[in-house]
Amino acid sequence: MSLKLGLYKDPDSLSVTKPTAAKGEQAAAAVAMELSMSGSSLRTFGRCVTCLARTGSELVFQADPAKLELHTLNSSRSAYASVSLARDFFDHFNLPASTARAPSSTPLQCSVLLKSVLAVLRTPHGALDRLAVSLPDLDAPKLHFTLHCLNGAIKTYRIACNAEPEVQTLALDRGRFPSRLVIRPRELARLLSNFQSSLQELTVIATDPVAGLPDVGGEVGGKAVELRSYIDPTKDDCDTRLHTQLWIDPSEEFEEYVHNGDPVDVTLGLKELKAFLTFCEGCEVDILLFFEKAGEPVLLVPRFGLDDGSTSDFDATLILATMTVSQLVDSNGAQQPATSAQHAEEPRAAATPSLVPENVSNHTKIWSELSGTPKSFEANRAIHAQKERMNHTSMLPNDINAPCKPPVADSANNTLYQGVQRLQMDHLGEHPEVISTNARSQHHPSNWVGADDSDDDNDEDEELLVQTTPHYMD
Amino acid sequence: MSSSTSGRDDDAPDLVCQLDCVHGMVEALSSARWKRHQDAVMELSQHGVVITVEESGCLQAKVFLKRELFVEYEYAGQGRVRFGLSLGLLIDCLNIFSSPGHASAVEIRYPGPDMQLLLKSVGSPDACMYAEIRTRIPDTVSWDFQFEHAGNTPVTFTVKSAILKESIDDLEWPGSNIQIQMQPDPPSVILKGEGHGDLQIEYPYYANTDLLIAFQCDREVSYRYKYKFLRATTSNIPSSVIKENRGTKVQIGRGGMLKIQHLISVARPGMPYYRNIAGGDDQTSRIVYVEFFVKPEEDDNTVNDA
Numbered sequence: 001m002s003l004k005l006g007l008y009k010d011p012d013s014l015s016v017t018k019p020t021a022a023k024g025e026q027a028a029a030a031v032a033m034e035l036s037m038s039g040s041s042l043r044t045f046g047r048c049v050t051c052l053a054r055t056g057s058e059l060v061f062q063a064d065p066a067k068l069e070l071h072t073l074n075s076s077r078s079a080y081a082s083v084s085l086a087r088d089f090f091d092h093f094n095l096p097a098s099t100a101r102a103p104s105s106t107p108l109q110c111s112v113l114l115k116s117v118l119a120v121l122r123t124p125h126g127a128l129d130r131l132a133v134s135l136p137d138l139d140a141p142k143l144h145f146t147l148h149c150l151n152g153a154i155k156t157y158r159i160a161c162n163a164e165p166e167v168q169t170l171a172l173d174r175g176r177f178p179s180r181l182v183i184r185p186r187e188l189a190r191l192l193s194n195f196q197s198s199l200q201e202l203t204v205i206a207t208d209p210v211a212g213l214p215d216v217g218g219e220v221g222g223k224a225v226e227l228r229s230y231i232d233p234t235k236d237d238c239d240t241r242l243h244t245q246l247w248i249d250p251s252e253e254f255e256e257y258v259h260n261g262d263p264v265d266v267t268l269g270l271k272e273l274k275a276f277l278t279f280c281e282g283c284e285v286d287i288l289l290f291f292e293k294a295g296e297p298v299l300l301v302p303r304f305g306l307d308d309g310s311t312s313d314f315d316a317t318l319i320l321a322t323m324t325v326s327q328l329v330d331s332n333g334a335q336q337p338a339t340s341a342q343h344a345e346e347p348r349a350a351a352t353p354s355l356v357p358e359n360v361s362n363h364t365k366i367w368s369e370l371s372g373t374p375k376s377f378e379a380n381r382a383i384h385a386q387k388e389r390m391n392h393t394s395m396l397p398n399d400i401n402a403p404c405k406p407p408v409a410d411s412a413n414n415t416l417y418q419g420v421q422r423l424q425m426d427h428l429g430e431h432p433e434v435i436s437t438n439a440r441s442q443h444h445p446s447n448w449v450g451a452d453d454s455d456d457d458n459d460e461d462e463e464l465l466v467q468t469t470p471h472y473m474d
Numbered sequence: 475m476s477s478s479t480s481g482r483d484d485d486a487p488d489l490v491c492q493l494d495c496v497h498g499m500v501e502a503l504s505s506a507r508w509k510r511h512q513d514a515v516m517e518l519s520q521h522g523v524v525i526t527v528e529e530s531g532c533l534q535a536k537v538f539l540k541r542e543l544f545v546e547y548e549y550a551g552q553g554r555v556r557f558g559l560s561l562g563l564l565i566d567c568l569n570i571f572s573s574p575g576h577a578s579a580v581e582i583r584y585p586g587p588d589m590q591l592l593l594k595s596v597g598s599p600d601a602c603m604y605a606e607i608r609t610r611i612p613d614t615v616s617w618d619f620q621f622e623h624a625g626n627t628p629v630t631f632t633v634k635s636a637i638l639k640e641s642i643d644d645l646e647w648p649g650s651n652i653q654i655q656m657q658p659d660p661p662s663v664i665l666k667g668e669g670h671g672d673l674q675i676e677y678p679y680y681a682n683t684d685l686l687i688a689f690q691c692d693r694e695v696s697y698r699y700k701y702k703f704l705r706a707t708t709s710n711i712p713s714s715v716i717k718e719n720r721g722t723k724v725q726i727g728r729g730g731m732l733k734i735q736h737l738i739s740v741a742r743p744g745m746p747y748y749r750n751i752a753g754g755d756d757q758t759s760r761i762v763y764v765e766f767f768v769k770p771e772e773d774d775n776t777v778n779d780a
Binding site for chain 2: 116119122123142150151152153154155156157158159160
């Protein structure tokens with residue numbers, strides 16, 4: 001069964017269905033798998049399980065003489081999380097049956113519900129001496145978890161194995177990704193705290209930091225990366241949700257940032273990203289994110305040490321699918337192919353109107369497109385004409401080049417939700433064909449700060465605007 | 475105090491007592507509170523006060539407040555006096571009288587003019603709080619919770635209250651009845667739940683720690699109990715019991731009747747060594763005994779004695 005991710009699959013690592021070992025091998029082994037861990041390994045194991053539990057619901061154990069792998073796939077098949085624990089991670093690691101088997105045979109596998117494993121790990125780590133996991137035989141119906149508590153009590157959990165596990169292994173070659181960034185988990189948490197906590201998807205727009213972007217009034221110039229909230233335009237509450245944009249300087253926020261060439265964007269799910277963030281924070285390692293472009297998956301791994309090589313006895317991987325539809329409008333206005341990489345993407349992949357900006361060669365223009373060229377505002381506004389309470393009005397910034405400040409969602413700011421702004425009737429007639437299509441709108445004009453307030457020289461309005469990432473180096 | 479049998483001449487209340495450790499009393503009574511509203515039977519005698527709570531004929535809790543716990547205890551009733559009242563109401567009321575941090579004394583009187591329980595704050599010169607709680611004629615005890623040891627030697631073990639509570643909390647996960655099994659060889663206690671997942675918690679006697687403070691068992695016994703009743707026996711243990719590392723005594727009697735006994739100390743805040751009227755040992759006289767009785771589930775169990 002193939003994944004709905006458009007992923008590069010390493011054929012050697014892809015395996016399906018449970019292995020059926022010969023009966024003779026089974027009889028020879030007293031137990032199919034037994035391992036035990038304590039101390040910091042136990043704490044790390046707990047963190048792994050917590051991270052996997054926030055990603056998917058089924059946990060697949062795969063053991064071979066060198067390591068134990070745990071992985072899970074989320075229900076919408078858009079996130080795959082995997083943890084690899086080397087032999088040395090454990091105090092005791094024994095796979096008796098495997099020695100009798102041919103090395104090329106499929107590794108020992110079983111699959112259990114993550115909810116059950118979380119119940120096992122409810123006992124605080126500080127109260128445990130060691131945790132032992134064992135599978136009595138290859139076809140055993142239950143996986144055993146035995147907790148040896150410091151107070152002397154012994155708790156044995158027997159968790160039913162899923163009869164027909166859907167085992168998928170994914171591996172992505174890091175070398176295929178042209179771009180990457182490294183960020184400390186605490187810094188990423190700080191950046192994400194600017195976004196609504198209920199936000200489900202985030203767009204990361206990466207531009208080439210040495211491309212020499214023209215300084216557009218000092219507001220956004222020099223900030224090569226943008227984080228932008230992604231709200232599904234087909235949802236009814238799209239227009240009332242908080243939209244946030246954050247421009248950051250990679251040299252200040254990231255430990256490392258590599259991106260060359262044209263701007264790319266990737267839109268990915270936040271739930272699994274936050275789970276991985278918490279995991280890396282607990283393990284005190286930085287997050288290394290590899291990306292390519294919209295539609296291609298992103299790969300996240302913890303970065304141990306200064307080089308990319310893993311110097312630890314455990315490793316983790318998170319592969320997230322990204323939206324195929326790019327949030328950037330590229331210069332020739334071509335549409336991204338609406339391939340259904342995600343179930344959830346299919347409604348969005350409907351035909352979108354092509355919005356042709358006036359100055360096609362200006363990179364700055366591209367990623368401040370949303371903040372409003374007159375045409376984009378008009379097109380979007382027209383599409384949502386039936387949703388608007390006000391007729392034929394829009395909020396247009398005076399200065400086309402001014403980047404849009406993220407809207408401040410506090411009730412004291414009355415200018416955000418002003419009823420009637422200035423009228424701009426002259427562009428209405430230019431795109432009659434988009435009025436009838438139910439296409440996407442990235443925002444509702446009334447959410448953005450009004451034309452009067454976008455004047456940078458007006459000091460009174462400064463406090464209404466959220467400043468872009470402050471310059472710490474000043 | 476008149477000892478006349480007519481009763482009409484005797485206007486003196488059956489009981490006048492004074493309590494200085496209201497907060498401790500609230501904690502002790504709360505350990506028997508597994509539902510918001512419970513009908514309790516309060517029994518007064520010259521030995522002290524016993525509050526009994528029951529549920530569905532399968533679970534019973536008794537809180538023993540012996541007279542040595544009280545600063546004053548004057549009993550003038552005829553034999554034993556029994557009446558019913560709401561446990562929740564009594565606890566909530568006592569809570570009003572207790573103020574954490576400084577000593578609060580309350581005087582309890584029974585009966586009032588209308589057979590109610592009267593409470594009055596004492597010790598404060600400036601203000602007085604006064605409360606009445608309605609009582610009623612108690613229902614007869616529906617089930618005989620007479621506990622008897624099966625066989626010659628009791629089957630019993632004592633484990634730290636904190637550990638028992640944690641084990642019972644963990645046993646919620648299987649979602650099934652809980653089997654308690656004791657065996658002499660190797661000496662251990664095993665609590666088991668087998669539902670949509672299996673969990674077995676074992677207390678081996680020969681663990682390196684003082685897990686089992688006491689253990690006595692000459693033959694294997696094993697009975698099942700409804701989880702919610704077992705849960706009620708430990709869910710409201712006061713945190714002081716956990717902190718003081720007290721032990722809980724568990725006994726399995728004839729027919730599988732389970733008896734769980736907690737010891738709750740009710741020290742007077744700020745003065746832990748208050749000399750009480752009985753002049754007894756402070757350690758033992760400041761202890762409230764709380765006992766739970768749980769009937770086993772009907773089970774064809776060939777292991778146990780008939």
